[in-house]
Amino acid sequence: MKYSLxxxxxxxxxxxxxxxxxxxxxxxxxxxxxxxxxxxxEKQFDLQLFDRVSKSLRINEVGQQLLPRAVELLDRAKEIEALLQGHISFGHMKIGATLTVGNYLVTILVARFLQSHPNSRIQLQVHNTSAIVQKIANHELDLGMIEGDCDHPDIEVQPWLADELVVFSAPDHPLASLRKVTTEQLLLESWILREKGSGTRETFNRAFHNYNARLNIRLELEHTEAIKLAVESGLGIGCISRLALKDAFKRGSLVPLATPQLDLSRYFCFLWHKQKYQTTAMREFLTLCKDLTAGVKRSDLVNLPEVA
Structure with missing residues (x-):
């Protein structure tokens, strides 16, 4: 063999x-x-794997073909080494999650996994959907868990859990006392929303696809907690996952608005590169996630942390 690991x-x-x-x-x-x-x-095989552009390297077509195969071989080699050394842990796994999934759900599942496999290590990165998709495509992450859509040709998408967004306001907002809020009423309000590129924003835009030009988007923020604070202070109304709002609704600092005309449903999904070798750790973690959330309905998702 002319090359080394x-x-x-x-x-x-x-x-x-x-x-x-x-x-x-x-x-x-x-x-x-x-x-x-x-x-x-490169000299061993008389080829180039990168194009040299100024002082940077850009992987070329040959390199792109080699990359997933190299990652797979290295993953398999690490499992073989662990087996030969008698290790029972699953080693190191890199997981990426979008903001809602990462902050309100995945941390609980990761904790349960590490309780069951105390010698394992997990690096959890939290970004918006577009960033997670790019990192999966670039083999920077083993597994992704997102709340948005993904149509990348190199990425496998597996629906996982049903979720829904909720339009909400401060309890003293004029719309808070209404039994039903129409789309026309919502178009008159100032909105505090997630940034473009997030799964939450994609779902929101889809629900308002006929009215996006008429929306008054006052503020865009990258964090759900900042959105909740802005809405609590009276800057406008918001729309994020019910999962992220459960505590605020219990306290009464924020209230849901009934918007039956809007379809704000969506799914949380698993992502991995189609050419990614599924390690034992990946398979075990996926199984744990599915087992702990089996049979959970969208309306019960907010109770999952207590169940888990």
């Missing part, structure tokens, strides 16, 4: 970071050693 590891690190220096730092190598290893790897 170390060469593949360096290639994958450079692919993920698009930088020799950042890859070197990630692998605890010197920049010169990393650069030399890449050069020798």
């Amino acid at each position: 170390r060469q593949l590891e360096i290639f994958v690190a450079i692919s993920r970071t698009a930088s020799v220096s950042r890859a070197a730092e990630e692998l605890s190598l010197s920049q010169s050693a990393t650069s030399t290893a890449l050069g020798e790897f």
Whole structure:
């Protein structure tokens, strides 16, 4: 065999970071050693895996074909090494989650997983949907859990849990006393919403697809807690997951508005690269998530943390 696992590891690190220096730092190598290893790897097979553009590296078509195969081989090699060393843990797993899923649901599931497998390690990254999709596509994450849509051709999408958004306001807002709020009434209000690129915003835009041009979007924020505070202060009304609002509704600091004309339903989904090797850790974690949420209805999702 003309190549080593170390060469593949360096290639994958450079692919993920698009930088020799950042890859070197990630692998605890010197920049010169990393650069030399890449050069020798390419020279062995008389090909280039990256296009050199100014001072940056851009993975080329040959590199793109190699990347998923290299990642799969490295994942398998790590499992073999753990088995030979007699380790019973599942090693290190990188999970990405969107804001609602990550802050209000996945942390509970990760905690349960680590309780069952105390020697395992999980790195949880929380970003919006577009960022998670990009990181899965670039093999920077093993598994993604999102609340938005994904139609990336290289990514496998598996629906998981039903969820719904809720339009809400401060308890003293004029709409709070109404039994039903019409779309026309909503179009007269100032809105505090999640940023574009988030799954929550995608679902909201879909519900208002005939009226987006008429919406008065006063403020866009990247965090649900900031949106809740802004709505509580009277800046406008908001629309986020019922899961993120359960405590505020219990306290009475925020109230739901009845909007039967709007379809604000959606699904939480699992994501992984179609060419990603599913490690034992991935399979075990997916099974745990499905088992702990089996039979949970959309209306009962807010009670899941207490059940789990």
